[in-house]
Amino acid sequence: MTDRPAGALPDRGLPRSPLLPRLLEAVLSVGSDLQLRSTLQQIIDTATALTDARYGALGVLDPGRGTIRELYVCGMTEDEQAAIGDFPDGHTGLLGALVDAPGPLRSDDLPADPRATGIPPGHPPMRSFLGAPIRVHHEVFGNIYLAEKHTGHFTETDAGLLKVLSAQAGIAIGNARLYESARQRERWIEGAAAVTNTLLTGANPTDALTTVAERARLLSDASAGVILQPTEAGGMEIVVASTHEDPAGLVGTAIAPGSPVLEQLLGGEAVFIEDSATDPRMTTPVRSRFGPSMMLPLQSGGRLIGTLALPRRRGARPYTGVDRLLAAQFASQAALALVLADSQQDRERLAVYEDRDRIARDLHDLVVQRLFATEMMLESTRRRAGAGETGELLGTAVDELDSTIQEVRTAIFALQQPPAEAPTTFRGQVLRETGGAAAVLGFQPSVRFAGAVDALVAEPVCGRLLAALRGALAAAHRRAGVSAIEVEVDATATLPDGRGAVRLTVADDGHEPDGSRAETVTWEAPL
CATH class of the missing domain: 3.30.450.40 (GAF domain)
Structure with a gap:
């Protein structure tokens, strides 16, 4: 039996001084960072320095296929790494043997070792090799590869150092993975x-x-x-x-x-x-x-x-x-x-529609009816007044009220249109065209409808009438002195042969270049 002071720990084959302090320092440094990528690079840097190797690499395996998906390198320049090409597959040669190895693997003459296969042509020449798997929760996470020890061949002490370091690396990687997964x-x-x-x-x-x-x-x-x-x-x-x-x-x-x-x-x-x-x-x-x-x-x-x-x-x-x-x-x-956002927008649009519909009903039931009643009273008074000056003034008032009623009805219809969508009815498309022109003209053209235009006007007449309207509005914009435009769509018009027709009339108060008043644009098409 060997004398050992009471309470002393048994010898587990750990490296003795002066390597033990370096190992303890390496173990502490490996577990000091919770960022996985920096931890992996630190592991291979530490392993390379601790074993006096010239080259070091840590290959991270893909759990599904067992191939190397990431490689952390120490001791190689970027040009040397580029010359190697793609990552090794991790299945063949010593790299593949490491996956099932219970501990570190060594080779004193790598080119002559029958297990060393699949070395790419651009790989730096290497003779001595030491590798060990890194296990995280009994699963091989990756492998540490060390090559070309400066003092010759890797020793059993080097293998012991790498075994301890790889075990500590597994713990550090497990902690870093948990931290990274939680942060992710x-x-x-x-x-x-x-x-x-x-x-x-x-x-x-x-x-x-x-x-x-x-x-x-x-x-x-x-x-x-x-x-x-x-x-x-x-x-x-x-x-x-x-x-x-x-x-x-x-x-x-x-x-x-x-x-x-x-x-x-x-x-x-x-x-x-x-x-x-x-x-x-x-x-x-x-x-x-x-x-x-x-x-x-x-x-x-x-x-x-x-x-x-x-x-x-x-x-x-x-x-x-x-x-x-x-x-x-x-x-x-x-x-x-x-x-949910789409449903919320639908609810908001529905609230707008309901509010507009309420305003339109109030205008129709209250304002239009009162204006119409006032128009009837004035018309009756005009008839009793006869054909004098008073009768002419009353007639003018009746015409203005009639125009106002038409404008209010147009506003009611506009309120009933979807606010942010293209109108599907002919009346709505006419209002959209005049509304778009208002942004250029600086004022809103007056629009009047006569007859059931939505029911009577259909394609292709609808498209041709809208094209004529756009042309007339553009021509009016080019004239000087335009301050008012009147647009009328009459679906009760008749052609000379007696057929029903729709008539578009666009009039403005502008002047032609020669100073003459602009002509009224009229466009007709049979229904």
């Missing part, structure tokens, strides 16, 4: 809440979709965030794009009907793509610009609003399972917010 979830939750708050403040549909695309792009670290919506032809078209570059090259790009990707999206399924440029399912002309991509349906309550696509640039790191899960949850929340 927090960012996505905050982003979804911000989108919901923005949408419910009354943004219009285009701004709402832009908000969703912009926030999703930032949260996912994507090259672009785009919204696609179904087209009448059965495909999907990009209607909104958020990108660092000009989005004009993306907006309008369509997925043709029958595409496998489209069938999944229209069925409400998410689509995850490793490389957009090479995936045969991708058929859009812009696919060559992007690599990993997520395409997430925006649906709520069985209603498909569109698709949120988040492509990354070519060569960028792929999306992880956590990335996909959080983005899918964000898409569901954003779709619900879009539906």
